[in-house]
Amino acid sequence: MEKMPYRPELDRHDVRLQPVVAAAASETVSTDWRNGLPMLAGATVTLRELRASDAASLFALLTTEEVSRFISPPPSTVDGFEKFIAWTLRQRAAGAYVCFAVTIDATDTAIGIFQLRQLEPGFGTAEWGFATGSAYWGTGVFQEGAQLLVTFAFETVGVHRLEARAAVRNGRGNGALRKMGAVQEGLLRKSFLKDGEYLDQALWTILDEDWKANTVWSGTGRMIVH
């Protein structure tokens, strides 16, 4: 997802907590994540729930020109990030969206985010998005975090079809999705308004059957859910 979906005007509307709903598919789906996100630990990368105290590092790392170039404008202040984080927690409790903080090694500093939002009730079809500070590009952080997030989406949330949109000009974003084994299904012409210009986006998908058949990216090992 190119978009960081929080917008200040959303704060004027309460997100109503929904009862835990059965997924559209007949499979049993874990719903515990609505009460609080699990910590997903890889070899060096850990995904965990966002906290208000992550606002300062996310503001510093995600508002740079190179990071924000092809995504919708992130909050422009630390306070704006605090509101964004509070919004993500309400959306998670409502069962519509999750946002993980990316941390590495033994440090607890948030260096990026992975987002997952439902495109239909029950998360059968969902969309993911991601951004990390540019100091961490090309280091393997994305790949390890992506494995954790995608495994969580398919195995815990019960996603069947995972979509991602990337501006065609976003070489790193498209390269990252391609190397995850995502399939480019099409081109969404003039679908993303950025700085007054409509940009074409590529639509990428991963299906649960591809993931479970292990035809998508072999990964770096099993994740541990605490």
Ligand SMILES: CC(C)(COP(=O)(O)OP(=O)(O)OC[C@H]1O[C@@H](n2cnc3c(N)ncnc32)[C@H](O)[C@@H]1OP(=O)(O)O)[C@@H](O)C(=O)NCCC(=O)NCCS
């Ligand atoms: C998207 C993002 C999280 C990916 O993380 P990353 O660490 O840069 O990703 P990686 O380096 O692991 O993978 C990117 C791949 O694209 C390739 N790539 C880089 N520039 C490229 C370009 N101009 N054209 C095509 N491929 C390119 C890289 O070589 C790499 O592939 P490789 O590992 O096989 O060499 C990070 O770049 C980011 O935060 N970008 C800004 C936010 C953003 O655009 N998010 C939305 C994405 S849809």
